[in-house]
Amino acid sequence: DAGVTQSPTHLIKTRGQQVTLRCSPKSGHDTVSWYQQALGQGPQFIFQYYEEEERQRGNFPDRFSGHQFPNYSSELNVNALLLGDSALYLCASSFLLLGGRKGNEQFFGPGTRLTVL
């Protein structure tokens, strides 16, 4: 049973550039959430995708956007990169249709380490 996978593992960009991160959810899951984890901090919620639409969004600027594909995989795009965008970006998947509060059980991928110079 494949878990959540993310690519690439590491990425180095310069200020002002754009980046796309990719995520494949755990087999059987239909919902993907993205989180940003700065060094020494807990993950911060960016947004969540279900049925190819953004369902919820955290306190992140419009420079952060996403997409979910029919096969439930997802992309996170960040435009006009800032030094402060350097972080570990985590993708988590869950099964919304499981119903009840178990839909809150999110399973994380290994993350993409983004460094902005």
Next chain:
Amino acid sequence: GQQLNQSPQSMFIQEGEDVSMNCTSSSIFNTWLWYKQDPGEGPVLLIALYKAGELTSNGRLTAQFGITRKDSFLNISASIPSDVGIYFCAGSGGTSYGKLTFGQGTILTVHP
């Protein structure tokens, strides 16, 4: 917005000792989750709690959903070296199956 305060920030213990850590929130949560994160990895789900007062175990780990719905506790019994890592609490509120709010983490070091 919702804030989670997790304590202690770090713990240094001897192998075989028991460990306790807790998390408090300024708001009510309907679900509490506990995760462990190793260096360079994503968080791994340890225990999920759904009901106020609920006590759930997973091997040597036991977690409780506080009665007020604003706190949760995680205990690890008879610690072993592989328990080393960062432990995070996370809460989800209301009926929104989405946003998890995380604590700052507890760094656990186990000396053999």
